[in-house]
């Protein structure tokens with residue numbers, strides 16, 4: 432066995448404690464830009480590209496909503512002093528783990544080629560274009576999502592699985608920030624109206640309640656102006672030990 436259990440555990444420990452998840456997001460040192468995505472230490476990410484920043488494929492609605500939330504990440508006080516605003520943009524990279532170098536749970540091909548499902552193409556605009564913002568005080572996350580042409584389900588509309596992916600992402604991000612390492616245990620989606628391919632929609636998620644290891648999140652997807660309800664969702668996330676996840680136990 433190329434990797435002993437001990438070495439794997441040491442690597443996992445290097446990721447840092449669970450509490451760093453919440454503390455790094457709330458720490459003043461992260462003001463302006465959140466240096467971690469969803470709580471994992473920045474050293475775990477490929478820094479080559481932050482996919483949550485605008486690119487040439489973003490349409491007017493995507494840009495409008497991005498500017499709306501981004502402008503509230505920093506507020507200018509009297510005298511020109513800048514302060515943290517209520518929202519934080521969550522940076523987004525195409526790989527979560529960089530430290531796992533093979534062994535029983537990741538072979539070398541998977542290790543080198545694995546990419547986050549929602550960030551698996553560098554081609555702007557073809558699939559999932561999105562950015563997440565987090566509001567600590569209100570315990571909610573919003574996602575702005577522009578659906579590219581590779582996400583077709585019913586003709587001219589977004590595949591339900593692609594919509595579910597984005598719902599899982601925005602609810603999962605919130606659960607992870609609020610509760611530390613979690614996995615989705617249940618996602619209950621009502622699809623109310625199909626989402627036109629190429630359109631920009633708004634995903635909103637808020638904390639419903641926490642009960643022991645369980646974090647309940649509600650979510651809805653609406654048109655960018657909020658007038659049309661596309662989906663409403665309840666989601667359950669269960670806290671896990673991150674090391675158990677990597678060890679497959």
Ligand SMILES: CCCCCCCC(=O)SCCNC(=O)CCNC(=O)[C@H](O)C(C)(C)COP(=O)(O)OP(=O)(O)OC[C@H]1O[C@@H](n2cnc3c(N)ncnc32)[C@H](O)[C@@H]1OP(=O)(O)O
Pocket residue numbers: 469599600601603604613614615616617643644645667669670671
């Ligand atoms: C980077 C962007 C973020 C994107 C986020 C993406 C998140 C994901 O997609 S994760 C991948 C998909 N999810 C998975 O693969 C999870 C697979 N499932 C599991 O690992 C396990 O079943 C797991 C951890 C959910 C629950 O394990 P289990 O051993 O049953 O946990 P256990 O400790 O017994 O249960 C905890 C509580 O949750 C409840 N629970 C567990 N599963 C469910 C469920 N499906 N429905 C309702 N309740 C449940 C239990 O009843 C228990 O409740 P209580 O404490 O009141 O008795």
